[in-house]
Amino acid sequence: MSEYPRGLAAFSLEGRKALITGGNRGLGYAFTQALADAGASVAFIGRGADANQAAVDRLADAGIAAHAISADLTRDDDVQRGVDEAVHALGGLDIVVNNAGACVHNPAWDATDEQWQQVFDLNVRAVWKVSLAAGRHLRATGGGCIVNIGSISGLIVNRPQAQAPYNASKAAVHQLTKSLAAEWAPDNIRVNAVAPGYVKTEMAPVDRPELRRMWIEDAPQQRYAMPEEIAPTVVYLCSPAAAFVTGSVLVIDGGYTVY
Numbered sequence: 243m244s245e246y247p248r249g250l251a252a253f254s255l256e257g258r259k260a261l262i263t264g265g266n267r268g269l270g271y272a273f274t275q276a277l278a279d280a281g282a283s284v285a286f287i288g289r290g291a292d293a294n295q296a297a298v299d300r301l302a303d304a305g306i307a308a309h310a311i312s313a314d315l316t317r318d319d320d321v322q323r324g325v326d327e328a329v330h331a332l333g334g335l336d337i338v339v340n341n342a343g344a345c346v347h348n349p350a351w352d353a354t355d356e357q358w359q360q361v362f363d364l365n366v367r368a369v370w371k372v373s374l375a376a377g378r379h380l381r382a383t384g385g386g387c388i389v390n391i392g393s394i395s396g397l398i399v400n401r402p403q404a405q406a407p408y409n410a411s412k413a414a415v416h417q418l419t420k421s422l423a424a425e426w427a428p429d430n431i432r433v434n435a436v437a438p439g440y441v442k443t444e445m446a447p448v449d450r451p452e453l454r455r456m457w458i459e460d461a462p463q464q465r466y467a468m469p470e471e472i473a474p475t476v477v478y479l480c481s482p483a484a485a486f487v488t489g490s491v492l493v494i495d496g497g498y499t500v501y
């Protein structure tokens with residue numbers, strides 16, 4: 243008999259333990275739900291205790307028991323506490339999805355140091371700190387996988403809105419992904435990223451008429467995505483089906499970046 247799972251079994255996350263950052267809404271919520279639907283036990287991190295509880299309740303309605311952790315990932319002590327709590331609540335850890343992120347629209351001339359700091363503290367530094375805190379656990383327990391949420395903004399410059407710090411931060415996420423993939427492959431830790439195009443969430447005002455021309459009509463598929471359309475790719479990257487995939491940045495953008 244083959245040692246490789248056949249068919250959909252290759253995509254199963256049965257018995258895996260997953261931590262998702264920014265899981266109380268938007269893309270992170272969809273990732274939490276999809277990973278659980280694929281068989282994983284799930285914990286997620288968000289700052290807002292009320293938003294976290296609301297997400298736990300919504301997930302419970304969908305038959306999913308999720309563990310919520312209130313933590314601000316721009317604070318180092320919260321990062322360690324959050325990872326420790328996830329390991330404790332789940333009884334281990336195999337999968338980490340670094341999803342929490344923030345974006346500020348502002349022309350570079352007007353962008354403040356605080357805006358730069360806010361974006362980099364969460365989008366880059368927190369990904370680094372969570373990866374290290376969780377990675378130590380993965381290394382000690384035989385390996386696992388990390389999926390970072392990058393963006394097409396790490397590959398192209400979005401229009402018409404100006405968002406230089408965000409674009410730079412997502413390029414950093416992609417390169418951090420490749421760097422950790424290279425360093426941690428001997429520890430059986432795979433590190434990949436997804437780079438979504440426009441997805442309807444609180445962060446992305448995809449329905450604003452003044453953005454339609456460049457956000458929607460410029461894309462080959464002429465539409466935005468819903469978070470549930472990005473989630474299966476995260477499941478794939480975390481599954482045995484992606485055992486030979488590491489250091490990849492998987493673009494999911496309806497063709498936006500082909501032009």
Ligand code: NDP
Binds near residue numbers: 293
């Ligand atoms: P949302 O703004 O809808 O959600 C962000 C999530 O992150 C929330 O759960 C929020 O919860 C959490 N969060 C924010 N700040 C912190 C913090 N300091 N500590 C812990 N958690 C925090 O964003 P999206 O779902 O749209 O984006 C998710 C990821 O996808 C981001 O990395 C984003 O850059 C990326 N992305 C999004 C695209 C889009 O079009 N929407 C396109 C490409 C990439 P709380 O506020 O309670 O802390």
